[in-house]
Amino acid sequence: MKLSSTAALAAAASALALAAGSAAAQDLREIRYGTNWVAQAEHGGYYQAVVDGTYAACGLDVEIVPGGPQANNRMLLPVGRIDFYMGGNMIQAFSAVQEEIPTLVVAANFQKDPQILMSHPGVYDTFESLKDSDNILVSREGLATYYQWLITEHGFDEESTKPYTFNPAPFIADETAVQQGYLTSEPYAIEKEAGFTPNVFLLADHGFDTYSTTIETRRELVENEPEVVECFVNGSAIGWYNFLYGDNAAALEAIKADNPEMTDDKLAYSIEKLKEYGIVDSGDTLEMGIGAMTDARMKSFFDKMVAAGLFSADLDYTQAYTLDFVNQKVGMELKPAQ
Template sequence: MKLHTIATLACAASGLALLAGPLAAQDLRQVRFGTNWVAQAEHGGFYQAVADGTYAACGLDVEIVPGGPQANNRMLLPVGRIDFYMGGNMIQAFSAIQEEIPTIVVAAMFQKDPQILMSHPGEFDTFESLRESPAILVGREGLATFYQWLIVEHGFSEANTQPYTFNPAPFLANPRAVQQGYLTSEPFAIEQEAGFTPNVFLLADYGFDTYSTTIETRRELVESDPEVVRCFVEGSILGWYNYLYGDNAAANELILADNPEMTLEKIEYSIEKLKEYGIVDSGDTLELGIGAMTDARMESFFNRMVAAGLFPADLDFRQAYMLDFVNAKVGIELRPQ
């Protein structure tokens, strides 16, 4: 079966709806896409591309395999149990090169990593003052990654940290505490539970310039079936445009079905924050389209991680990604003018 690129088949959501019908009657190439957490608005563009037939329009039948605390979809990618994986940020991709794992990043749906620090209003109200907190609540993974960058680049101290167990109670009990979080998650939980809006500091706005919510695949799939990779990437790009700026009701229904603990209120909050902070559509995407990546951004972040002690300077970080499937302005006309 010959796959067609989304860009060739359609330039607008209305066209995709018309195309999806006849193509669905053909034999579609089945692929599995594993996410790194349970279904939520942060996965919305992928669900949108399933719901509105965007993937089917170029010949793919995509099954989304949700992640979660009991799942490790990342491990399923190299062994062929899934075809694509939603990566967290480029630290994982650089680590894959270091460990000689044959995976590669082919697109970045988030231009900014949603990682945040938050504080109580009236205590530490500037980013620079956060390092003075006597109780910076950081998880083990965060301590080994972004917090090392905070130490080197912003003068934070590991001595001030306390373990974050993903329970907000210690933060709420101590008005001088600072806590790590995810832009679309922890602030919402604090507002719901404690009735106040915390100060939110997006690390991406202070130099933590990794891409996030990447699309990873196996190198052998890129070599053997580049049309499949292109279809999935371009379908995901259009999915994100339509999710953010179009009718996302059907996608949200799929998210709620895959994650019964999710609520529409939480989804709407998350979408609002994704737009407000330019998580998906900002910077290079304004010219190159959603999913954009550049060598300059990759080098900048890699150098920061080298300075933070995460990687050796001679690691061939450019092997972690390729630009062949992005930066083609696919779907850019769907952004509201």
């Protein structure tokens, strides 16, 4: 679905400071942004920037291309079928350097990865106690990535794991089970299906300090059209401020149009958790704005992934990202005073 709007927020135009005044007099640059899953609240800032006219204010006509189980938008980025991609976390970006794929992370719209472990209340009630379970349900991808960090950093062991098939029934049936999940998704499903609220442990709050929901693009776009990258990064930041703190009704309708299975209560739950846990707006964003990234944070996470055996220490991980388009406090004035 291609979303468009002729309305441009005056606040967005002034915040962008990207020649918005002349954008209306020129043809908009068509941009395709591929997400990594079906439309949901976790994509809200981008939908907001489309329906508000924020991207259009600096010259972009953005089409959101939803991902999903039958789509692989990541593969479309290097070959030019999409212009920007929503990365999951920095493991993927470091892998791109390792595989010599010419892509770059240009912003991080989630300061915290929403990856969680959850348990039944009254059984394993602390993060450290989770490793006492002999029934830790983890997907194959999770076992190869963050679970290796759990082993080296927190003393978990692989023998305690069992395959997670994205079916909550085994977890619900066994009160000693521990299950992986996404902060804004699986706990909600458990509450609805099983009638209890699980313990939720956000890995980011226990040292898994990757950035998440990153904006990736091709190196050639950064080199040849930096103004396009700047507009998309800044427009996305403004979109996230407006989605979290302003009137997001139109964005929510656009999400539901792209994903008819999405419900109002699920959207509301997800937004509540994004705010409660500071997924989008916390840490460095409080001083530098949504999308913030730092070299120190990148090095910290890379070193942990080296220790976990995912990468060689001599990999030049700094080639995975650039700070040229972030940390400029764009859109911060849209956040209500605390």
